Amino acid sequence: MTTVLYDVPGPKAIARNRVIAVATVLLAAAVIGFVVYRFAITGQFDARKWELFTYPQVWERIGSAIVSTLSAFALGAVLSLALGFALAIGRLSEHAWVRVPCAVFTELFRAVPLLILMMIIYYGLPPLGVQGITPYAAVVAGLTLYNGSVLAEVFRAGILSLPPGQAEAGYAIGMRKSGVMSIILIPQAVRAMLPVIIAQLVVILKDTALGFLITYQELLFTAKFLSSQQSFDFPVIPVTIVVSIIYIGLCLILSAVAKLVELRIRRGSRRAVPADEEPPTQTEAMATVRR
Amino acid sequence: MDTLIDNSDVFIAGFRTTIYLFLISAVGALVLGVVIGAMRVAPVKAANVFGTVYVNTVRNTPLTLLMFFFAFGYDKLGLIDLSYFTLAAVALSMYTASYVAETIRSGINTVPVGQAEAARAIGLPFTQTLGLIVLPQAFRAVVPPMVSVFVALLKNTTIAAGFSVAEAGAIRATLSERGEPQLVVLLWVAAIFVALVMILSLVQNRLEKKWAVSR
Numbered sequence: 001m002t003t004v005l006y007d008v009p010g011p012k013a014i015a016r017n018r019v020i021a022v023a024t025v026l027l028a029a030a031v032i033g034f035v036v037y038r039f040a041i042t043g044q045f046d047a048r049k050w051e052l053f054t055y056p057q058v059w060e061r062i063g064s065a066i067v068s069t070l071s072a073f074a075l076g077a078v079l080s081l082a083l084g085f086a087l088a089i090g091r092l093s094e095h096a097w098v099r100v101p102c103a104v105f106t107e108l109f110r111a112v113p114l115l116i117l118m119m120i121i122y123y124g125l126p127p128l129g130v131q132g133i134t135p136y137a138a139v140v141a142g143l144t145l146y147n148g149s150v151l152a153e154v155f156r157a158g159i160l161s162l163p164p165g166q167a168e169a170g171y172a173i174g175m176r177k178s179g180v181m182s183i184i185l186i187p188q189a190v191r192a193m194l195p196v197i198i199a200q201l202v203v204i205l206k207d208t209a210l211g212f213l214i215t216y217q218e219l220l221f222t223a224k225f226l227s228s229q230q231s232f233d234f235p236v237i238p239v240t241i242v243v244s245i246i247y248i249g250l251c252l253i254l255s256a257v258a259k260l261v262e263l264r265i266r267r268g269s270r271r272a273v274p275a276d277e278e279p280p281t282q283t284e285a286m287a288t289v290r291r
Numbered sequence: 292m293d294t295l296i297d298n299s300d301v302f303i304a305g306f307r308t309t310i311y312l313f314l315i316s317a318v319g320a321l322v323l324g325v326v327i328g329a330m331r332v333a334p335v336k337a338a339n340v341f342g343t344v345y346v347n348t349v350r351n352t353p354l355t356l357l358m359f360f361f362a363f364g365y366d367k368l369g370l371i372d373l374s375y376f377t378l379a380a381v382a383l384s385m386y387t388a389s390y391v392a393e394t395i396r397s398g399i400n401t402v403p404v405g406q407a408e409a410a411r412a413i414g415l416p417f418t419q420t421l422g423l424i425v426l427p428q429a430f431r432a433v434v435p436p437m438v439s440v441f442v443a444l445l446k447n448t449t450i451a452a453g454f455s456v457a458e459a460g461a462i463r464a465t466l467s468e469r470g471e472p473q474l475v476v477l478l479w480v481a482a483i484f485v486a487l488v489m490i491l492s493l494v495q496n497r498l499e500k501k502w503a504v505s506r
Contacts, residue, residue: 004402119477
């Protein structure tokens, strides 16, 4: 099969590709081998450094840390989606007094680094007399403001990408603006933008780790605590390996669940796009949204 | 305003480090990202697999965790001593490279296969097909999302402040020792970031306008 970059390989190219393949495998093996070798000779695989994972209390701690991470993610995700819808609809409003503030809000909160946003909430608000700013509240509020703004742009791009005839047909049969938006435009926009929305949910899950820097006791905070245990010879590397696996696993599970939902939604609806047209991949869809 | 002017030394030093960190990581991410992106589109299965595994692993790892590993784990490996700044730059480069690679790949995928087939049909060799036909078209599709990747990188540099790099994200900690109101300091930091991001967005809009026509 020809691709944009390469023609069908002939005998010479096949031979050359084999050489490149062998070289790639050797190079990859060398890089991975070097890292593992350094781990091994500096004693990272010693039983003493891994011993703490034999204690049930340690796993209880990790378990409750995962719950903290997931609860910040769950609340943050739900609120972000709600805020995203509200801002997207506001930005598409016909009234300038709704549209302009929503646009300023979205642009502003997308431009501020999330960590700075969390710091503003956690360190900046209490001196003003705002009560009850826990690290959890700061993490969730930061995630919501930032990702809500990003999702607002995603929804808006999705709604704008629909053919204008969709809304016009709705108005023609006598629907109101709210009906056209909620029954006609949003369901199609969500379906079109689902890959990007899922990618953003994974971003929210990853960004809960920023809570570590404002003392929210989530997974990474617990990793820091465990890796500073002198009695286990400061097991930084073992703890990092275990925590990485947990994070990557959680993200992959989230992506897989989201894929299932996507499949169900796609199957359960008559589609406006012809059946042979491939839905955009995650990155292709992402490239269409200007962030 | 007084907070900003009285402590301009801290603000300038902080943002200078941020911009250095941004520029160095951007170059690192671009180099590593092009290599990984090339592996993902290479006609060699082994390279595809390696590129895909890299992208999927790194994209599902929080940047904070990557920084955590480099800041606290690296010195346990007994390799050459690197400053926290360098380690942060390595972590940022590795993280951003996966996004650069994906942007390049999807940019190349926007070029219709017919373009390359037509080029081969009139007898252009590989280098000319690539250099005259495919890459110029892919480049246009790559630049706007690439600027977005770099905007994200600029904002992500603040995470390095949590790992002993004295950059913009660390201004708050320094100035709260001087007794400055934290909210005011943080709002200034946020405002400067908004300005920096706006500059990048302006570049993005101009490039997009300039190149949008010819597709």
